Amino acid sequence: MNKKKNEKNIPLGTDVALIAEREEIQSRKFKYSTIAAVFSAVFIVAVIAANVLIGYLTDRFVFEIDLTREKLFEISDVTLDVIADLEEPVTITVLSEETSFQNGSTLLGNIYEIFQRYIALGAGKITLRFLNPLANVGETDRYKQMLGTDLSENDIIVESSKRVKRLTPDGMYTRASQNLNGAETSYSGSTEYYVGLRAEQRISSAILFVTGDDVAKAAWIYGHDENYSISEFDTLLNYSNFDVITLRLLQEPIPDDVALLIISAPAADYNKDEIAKIDEFLLRGGDMIVAMGPQTLNHPNLDALFAEWGVSYGTEIIYDAEQCVSIPHNVVPDIAVFQPITENLPRQYAIMPAGRPINLTSTQGGQIGLQTLMSSSATSYAKAYEDAMGDFAQNPQDAVGPLNMMVLAERMTTDKANVPIRSDILFTNAGFVTESALTENAFLNRVYLGAAINYMADYTDGLVIPDKDFQSSVLSILGWQSRTVLIVLVLILPLVIIALGIIIRLRRRHL
Numbered sequence: 443m444n445k446k447k448n449e450k451n452i453p454l455g456t457d458v459a460l461i462a463e464r465e466e467i468q469s470r471k472f473k474y475s476t477i478a479a480v481f482s483a484v485f486i487v488a489v490i491a492a493n494v495l496i497g498y499l500t501d502r503f504v505f506e507i508d509l510t511r512e513k514l515f516e517i518s519d520v521t522l523d524v525i526a527d528l529e530e531p532v533t534i535t536v537l538s539e540e541t542s543f544q545n546g547s548t549l550l551g552n553i554y555e556i557f558q559r560y561i562a563l564g565a566g567k568i569t570l571r572f573l574n575p576l577a578n579v580g581e582t583d584r585y586k587q588m589l590g591t592d593l594s595e596n597d598i599i600v601e602s603s604k605r606v607k608r609l610t611p612d613g614m615y616t617r618a619s620q621n622l623n624g625a626e627t628s629y630s631g632s633t634e635y636y637v638g639l640r641a642e643q644r645i646s647s648a649i650l651f652v653t654g655d656d657v658a659k660a661a662w663i664y665g666h667d668e669n670y671s672i673s674e675f676d677t678l679l680n681y682s683n684f685d686v687i688t689l690r691l692l693q694e695p696i697p698d699d700v701a702l703l704i705i706s707a708p709a710a711d712y713n714k715d716e717i718a719k720i721d722e723f724l725l726r727g728g729d730m731i732v733a734m735g736p737q738t739l740n741h742p743n744l745d746a747l748f749a750e751w752g753v754s755y756g757t758e759i760i761y762d763a764e765q766c767v768s769i770p771h772n773v774v775p776d777i778a779v780f781q782p783i784t785e786n787l788p789r790q791y792a793i794m795p796a797g798r799p800i801n802l803t804s805t806q807g808g809q810i811g812l813q814t815l816m817s818s819s820a821t822s823y824a825k826a827y828e829d830a831m832g833d834f835a836q837n838p839q840d841a842v843g844p845l846n847m848m849v850l851a852e853r854m855t856t857d858k859a860n861v862p863i864r865s866d867i868l869f870t871n872a873g874f875v876t877e878s879a880l881t882e883n884a885f886l887n888r889v890y891l892g893a894a895i896n897y898m899a900d901y902t903d904g905l906v907i908p909d910k911d912f913q914s915s916v917l918s919i920l921g922w923q924s925r926t927v928l929i930v931l932v933l934i935l936p937l938v939i940i941a942l943g944i945i946i947r948l949r950r951r952h953l
Contacts, residue, residue, distance in 0.1 A: 752806030
C-alpha cells in the first residue's frame with residue numbers, strides 16, 4: 443500500500459510538471475509564430491498596397507528623379523504653365539510600336555522619357571498613343587490628308603479639335619557637323635552628330651499651336667537679293683507658332699493674316715510702291731524685323747522709311763578689341779535691361795559680327811518711342827567700311843563708342859473705334875541673325891531673338907525653351923579676359939611660384 447502511494451505521488455508528479463512546462467513552451471512558440479505570421483502578412487499587404495499606390499501616383503504625377511548630368515528630362519516652368527493652361531485635350535500619336543521608343547535607341551528613348559513627363563503632368567489632358575502605320579493605313583492616310591504631306595515611321599502627330607502638327611524624332615535634337623580640319627560647326631560639314639535635346643521646345647510649341655485660337659504668318663520679303671535662307675530663324679518663328687512664308691512685294695499685296703515682316707540684308711533698294719505697302723501694313727498694327735548687312739549701304743527709299751521711325755544706319759563697321767570674340771569685329775554688345783524681353787533670359791553673351799551703328803535721328807513722329815536694346819561698349823570704335831576691311835586698328839578719325847547696335851521702335855495709335863494699335867520695328871544687324879550666331883548655344887542670340895519676336899507680336903502662344911546640351915558649350919572669352927588670363931598664367935603665377943620657392947629655401951637654410 444505504501445509502495446502504491448510512492449509510485450502514484452512521486453513519479454507521476456514529476457511527469458506532470460515536465461509535461462506542463464513543455465506545453466507552456468509550445469504555447470508560447472505558437473503565440474509568437476502566429477504574431478510573426480500576422481505581422482509578415484500585414485507587411486506583405488502593405489508593400490503591395492504601397493507599390494500599387496506609387497504606381498498610380500507616378501502615372502498621375504512625376505516622381506522620377508532626373509539624374510542625368512545635363513538634366514535632359516527636367517521640365518521647365520514654361521512648359522508647366524502651358525500644361526496648366528490647357529483648356530482642351532491634346533493627343534500625341536506616334537507612328538510606331540511603343541517598344542521601338544521604349545526599348546529602342548537612346549535617341550528614341552530620350553523622346554519617350556520626355557513623353558512620360560508630359561503625360562504625367564497633363565493629369566488626363568494629354569494622351570499618348572502608339573500607332574503602327576502599316577497596320578493602320580486608313581488612319582495614317584487621314585493624317586496625311588490633314589497635314590498635306592507624306593509621313594514616315596516614327597513621326598509624331600500632335601492634335602486637338604482645332605488642328606494638327608507633325609514632328610519628327612530628328613527635329614527633337616540639335617545637330618552640329620565637323621569639317622575636315624576638325625573644327626566644330628553647326629552647318630554643312632562632312633560628319634553630322636547630335637549635340638543637344640530640344641524635345642521640350644518642340645512638343646510644348648506644338649501643343650500651343652494645335653490649341654491656339656489663331657495662327658499668324660511671318661513673311662520674308664524677297665526680290666532685292668535679300669538673305670532669307672536662315673533655317674534657324676525659321677525654326678524660331680515656328681516656335682512662336684508663326685506660319686512662315688515668302689513674299690514678293692513688287693508683285694503681290696501683304697495678306698491680312700501676315701503679322702510680321704522680315705527684311706534681311708537687301709542688296710537693292712525698295713521702290714516707292716513697296717514702301718507704301720509696308721507703311722500700310724505697319725499702320726494696321728503689323729510688326730517688322732530689319733537686319734541690315736555691312737555692305738547694303740545705298741537704300742534711299744528704305745532710309746526714308748527708317749527716318750520716319752527715328753532711325754538711320756551708319757555706313758561704318760563697329761570694332762571692339764576689348765569686348766569681342768576672337769577678332770575685333772565680332773563685337774559682344776552690352777544688353778540693356780528691357781523687362782518684356784530680358785526678364786527671364788539667362789546671363790550669356792550675345793555676338794554682333796560686322797555690325798553697323800544705328801543712329802537715333804529724332805525725326806520720328808510723336809507717337810513713336812525708341813528703346814536701345816544693345817550697344818557697343820565704351821572701348822568700341824567705328825571704321826568706314828572701305829577702311830575696315832584692310833585695317834582693324836583704331837584711328838583718330840574713327841567714331842568711338844558706345845554705339846547703338848539694336849533698337850526697338852514702337853508706335854501706339856488707335857483705330858476709328860478708338861481701339862489701341864501697337865506696331866513695332868526691331869532694327870538690328872544681319873550678323874546677329876546669321877545661322878552660326880543663332881545655332882551656337884554659347885551665345886544669347888537665339889534665345890534673345892525668340893523673346894523679342896514674342897514681345898513684338900504680342901503673341902502669347904510663343905515660347906522659347908533652351909536646348910539641353912549633351913556636352914559643354916563653347917567657352918566664349920572676351921578680348922580683355924583672354925589678356926587677363928594670359929598675364930595671370932604666364933607672368934603672375936610663375937612669379938608667385940618662384941617667390942614661394944625662394945622663401946621656402948631661405949627658411950630651410952636657417953633651420
